[in-house]
Amino acid sequence: MKCKCRKKAVFQNLCKDHFCTAVEAKVIKTMKKYVKPTDKVIVAVSGGKDSLTVLSLVSKHAKTIALCIDEGIAQYRDITIQDMVTFCKKNNVEYVIVSFKDEYGKTLDEMTKILKENPCTICGAFRRHLLNKKARELGATVLVTGHNMDDESQAIMMNLMRHQLDILPRLGPKTGVIKDDRFIQRVKPLYFVSEKEVAAYAFLKGFNSAYKECPYAFHAYRASVCNFLNNAEVLYPGAKQRIINKFMKKLLILKKSPVKDINYCRTCSEPCVGDICKVCQLLEKLWTS
Amino acid sequence: MKVFIERVNKTKTVQFKGKVKDLLKRLNINPVVVLVVRNSELLTEDDVLSNKDEIKIMSVVSGG
Numbered sequence: 467m468k469c470k471c472r473k474k475a476v477f478q479n480l481c482k483d484h485f486c487t488a489v490e491a492k493v494i495k496t497m498k499k500y501v502k503p504t505d506k507v508i509v510a511v512s513g514g515k516d517s518l519t520v521l522s523l524v525s526k527h528a529k530t531i532a533l534c535i536d537e538g539i540a541q542y543r544d545i546t547i548q549d550m551v552t553f554c555k556k557n558n559v560e561y562v563i564v565s566f567k568d569e570y571g572k573t574l575d576e577m578t579k580i581l582k583e584n585p586c587t588i589c590g591a592f593r594r595h596l597l598n599k600k601a602r603e604l605g606a607t608v609l610v611t612g613h614n615m616d617d618e619s620q621a622i623m624m625n626l627m628r629h630q631l632d633i634l635p636r637l638g639p640k641t642g643v644i645k646d647d648r649f650i651q652r653v654k655p656l657y658f659v660s661e662k663e664v665a666a667y668a669f670l671k672g673f674n675s676a677y678k679e680c681p682y683a684f685h686a687y688r689a690s691v692c693n694f695l696n697n698a699e700v701l702y703p704g705a706k707q708r709i710i711n712k713f714m715k716k717l718l719i720l721k722k723s724p725v726k727d728i729n730y731c732r733t734c735s736e737p738c739v740g741d742i743c744k745v746c747q748l749l750e751k752l753w754t755s
Numbered sequence: 756m757k758v759f760i761e762r763v764n765k766t767k768t769v770q771f772k773g774k775v776k777d778l779l780k781r782l783n784i785n786p787v788v789v790l791v792v793r794n795s796e797l798l799t800e801d802d803v804l805s806n807k808d809e810i811k812i813m814s815v816v817s818g819g
Binding site (some may be wrong): 467475476477478479482514515516616661662664665666669670679692696697699700 | 762785786787788790792796797798799801802813815816817
């Protein structure tokens with residue numbers, strides 16, 4: 467198949483140049499809507515294709531620091547961190563690495579042996595806590611993540627299937643409902659780009675690395691929803707895009723619905739919904755086990 | 756042809772010539788979750804493969 471410019475197509479009906487330009491246009495449009503050139507941006511980076519793609523594009527738009535969380539997952543995170551460091555050095559991007567071990571005293575591998583919770587629940591709680599805390603300490607005005615259209619359509623479906631409708635207003639390309647000084651605004655510039663498009667872009671730009679699977683990924687409810695949506699995409703092409711488009715139409719209304727006030731954790735002072743945040747609850751269990 | 760499937764880190768030998776999408780169907784691989792590469796060149800689902808090709812099927816789904 468040929469592109470409109472007569473060069474060989476590499477993705478659907480687009481050549482390398484036209485495809486990359488199309489992906490960049492989608493990312494830049496989302497980014498410019500929510501990130502000002504004067505913002506101090508922290509990009510949450512794992513070293514995977516999504517975070518390296520978003521880092522490469524955001525760092526051209528605003529002053530950026532890459533923030534990498536080392537959860538302490540043997541044979542996995544240490545490898546992706548190396549990919550992140552290589553990318554940052556090559557592209558002259560400042561980076562900071564913080565670890566669960568240094569901040570909370572234990573690696574995720576150690577925590578999962580003690581706590582009876584799903585590893586993804588533990589990891590997610592600690593990672594969100596640490597990202598917000600470190601981004602704030604680094605003086606960030608915006609925290610950018612590499613969530614793509616697939617991640618978001620999965621999140622919408624997961625919350626619908628669990629009937630967690632109160633969480634839906636917090637989703638979207640700019641997360642959160644209430645502004646709070648201790649909560650750094652999160653932005654997802656890859657929101658309208660599919661996982662396959664990001665993977666193709668990263669491959670064509672040369673920032674892909676070898677496939678590595680988190681040893682805990684099979685535990686995730688997300689993995690089942692991901693498979694369900696990928697199968698639906700074959701039967702009904704554009705299904706994920708339609709979920710996002712319909713959701714975006716409802717999001718403005720959802721964000722106006724009454725929400726609980728942000729509290730501050732009585733133990734660590736980080737923003738949370740209840741009196742004690744999930745991380746402090748887990749730490750309590752860790753130390754008493 | 757030789758087909759390297761990255762997700763399982765295995766190479767298969769398959770007798771096949773035809774379109775990428777038909778090979779993926781034969782291997783029971785969902786085209787939504789992979790990229791197909793020949794000689795470091797990204798292929799579309801309509802690109803035609805010969806039986807002498809060596810290709811790599813890369814997973815697009817994040818590993819964690």
